[in-house]
Amino acid sequence: MKQSSLCPKFEKGMQLLGKRWTGLILYQLLSGPQRFCAIEEALPISGRLLSERLKDLEKEGLVHRHVYTDSAPVRVEYSLTEKGLALEPVILGIEKWSQAWIELT
Amino acid sequence: MKQSSLCPKFEKGMQLLGKRWTGLILYQLLSGPQRFCAIEEALPISGRLLSERLKDLEKEGLVHRHVYTDSAPVRVEYSLTEKGLALEPVILGIEKWSQAWIELT
DNA sequence: GTAATTAGGTTACATTTTGTTAGTAAGTAT
């Protein structure tokens, strides 16, 4: 791997979205705060990876994690931060492009 | 992995962009048709993977491959198809988001 | 009291995908 003349911010941003599941998880959260199991059911992703991705996204500040300790079993809700929400147009753009251009085999 | 109620077109589109390097390769081609070695130099990607990704993108119809046999050594030029070019706003959107929100550690 | 259930994970391990390095084919230049 060589040096690139790419903007490091852009490179990092692409690395985030260019990771499997990230886009779909963010898309799912666009419809509102959701619990772990709700996201797991909505996407064809396994619990292991969902957990891993949510941890990444939280670390990068795109997703917020809120634990409700009042009820049991514990409920954990994930929601988009301002930074995550700022990706909405991009994600909806991908959705539109897919509708327009992708053909199913 | 479970069933999802996701739109299959969107899922496939995300799968494309959610593959490592795809976004950066398309970004690079936005600046015009380019040769294999030019893309390789512009991005921190190895020849093996660049070759693999370009083959994928060609198969999906986002990229066109043109071989110039007149000169030697052979020149191969890659360019965006209409379908690939249609992703321009999305890719530039990711660039803008990265500039605005990514902080370098 | 014992067993089963639920939510949100984690561990262990097989399979795939990546990254790295070396090598190939066809045609030039020396």
Add this chain to the structure above:
DNA sequence: ATACTTACTAACAAAATGTAACCTAATTAC
């Protein structure tokens, strides 16, 4: 004949992913 170039491909190690089983703590069913 030897070296050099472009655009790859083969071989193999390292990392990421998919799959299944298990864990903890509280709650309910029997």
